Amino acid sequence: MSSRPFHWLAVLALLALIFLSLAWELWLAPLRPGGSFLALKAALLLLPLMGILKERVYTYQWSSMFILAFFMEGVMRGWADRGLAQQLALAEVALTVLFFVGVVGYVREKRRELAAG
Incomplete structure (x- = not known):
């Protein structure tokens, strides 16, 4: 599989997370x-954006840990908040999981592509 789908998953999830955070x-x-x-x-969330857009593997690697803070916030607010805030928190959790899958998948596939030559 190509790294491109994972790249676009990461980009779209990160952009959606930025807009969700602002709107929320x-x-x-x-x-x-x-x-x-x-x-x-x-x-x-703007910190990793340029590196993700430019497909810098190092940015993908550190952002996989960076995004965990937003995942934890979403879990805690999803548990503690009610109503719309709870739904937004659960959306944050979903977007962080999508981003994580995108960055980990991208790095894995990029390594395979480089190994294959």
């Missing part, structure tokens, strides 16, 4: 009316 904390279900400083967590 600014409009949909912020902790405080009018928005929350938690929207700045979306800025953290």
Whole structure:
């Protein structure tokens, strides 16, 4: 299998996670009316974006660990929150899992491609 599908899975999941984080904390279900400083967590998701877009294997490797913080937040808020915030947290969990599958799959397939020559 080619690494391309995993690349696009990672890119789309990361972009969706950035937009979800912004929408969640600014409009949909912020902790405080009018928005929350938690929207700045979306800025953290910009850190791996360029490396993922440019298919830098090193970025794929470290971002597989980096994304676990967002996974944990989604799990905790999915357990603790109710209503729309809970649904958004579960969407965050799903997107982090998709991103993780994308980055791990990309690195695995890229290694196979390089080994095959």
